[in-house]
Amino acid sequence: MKTDHTKLLQLITLLDLTTLTAVDNEDDVAMLCQRAVEPLGYDHGLENPPSCAAVCVWPVFAGLAADITEGTSVGVACVAGGFPFAQTPLTSKISEIHYAVDEGASEIDVAINRGAFLAGELEEVHDEIAAMKDACSGAHLKVILETCDLPHEDAVRQAAQIALQAGADFLKTSTGMGRAGATMADVGVLLEEAVAWEAATGRAVGVKAAGGIKSAYDALDYVELANSLHGPVSPVNFRIGASSLLDDVLAQLAGS
Numbered sequence: 001m002k003t004d005h006t007k008l009l010q011l012i013t014l015l016d017l018t019t020l021t022a023v024d025n026e027d028d029v030a031m032l033c034q035r036a037v038e039p040l041g042y043d044h045g046l047e048n049p050p051s052c053a054a055v056c057v058w059p060v061f062a063g064l065a066a067d068i069t070e071g072t073s074v075g076v077a078c079v080a081g082g083f084p085f086a087q088t089p090l091t092s093k094i095s096e097i098h099y100a101v102d103e104g105a106s107e108i109d110v111a112i113n114r115g116a117f118l119a120g121e122l123e124e125v126h127d128e129i130a131a132m133k134d135a136c137s138g139a140h141l142k143v144i145l146e147t148c149d150l151p152h153e154d155a156v157r158q159a160a161q162i163a164l165q166a167g168a169d170f171l172k173t174s175t176g177m178g179r180a181g182a183t184m185a186d187v188g189v190l191l192e193e194a195v196a197w198e199a200a201t202g203r204a205v206g207v208k209a210a211g212g213i214k215s216a217y218d219a220l221d222y223v224e225l226a227n228s229l230h231g232p233v234s235p236v237n238f239r240i241g242a243s244s245l246l247d248d249v250l251a252q253l254a255g256s
């Protein structure tokens, strides 16, 4: 039980706490940010209580999230680049990223252009990601492959390699708005590609499992997979993006 308690506390530190609904408003985002800074929210008696790794919000809320999390360890991740379908002109993608970064986003989450990828226009996919990476300035770029739209493992591997060659700092499975979210198989492929990339280039990259992860014990399975394939996990190399997972983590902590 003590082991579970420790693992659950660590799980909180890997979490990109997400709100991406059509009806988000400033109060929702403020609440999300406060929750990310102090997720336990009660008298826990811990010397070093965990905070979430980041909040993940729409671009219009990046400034508010940056203000509320200022001076904390919580990053501001912002979806951009025509998220979730990526079917906007590159100029719009770039200007959305500039806006989010100017507002204070420290991490930018963009989806690949699946239409172009599936049509075999791989150079276009690469060049778009590279241009978006450039637009990030110092912010970290997480590239979402939306693995549920990719037909097989080789396609996931190829999309991951293109994203890495174009400068991705993180490979992310899913938008949370597709037909399906993260799977152990797809996260395993992304972890393998991240490890191979670091071995070949010396540049460390992370992996973010996202979409449909609601149970603390499912999330711990992903952490165990990352520990085994990628080495000891930390918020620098592994994240879990989820909108409702924290509720179950807190419930499990209360019972552990």
Ligand SMILES: O=C[C@H](O)COP(=O)(O)O
Binding pocket: 018, 020, 056, 174, 175, 176, 177, 181, 210, 211, 212, 213, 241, 242, 243, 244, 245
């Ligand atoms: O990046 C995070 C995902 O959008 C969250 O997906 P979820 O709402 O299924 O947890």
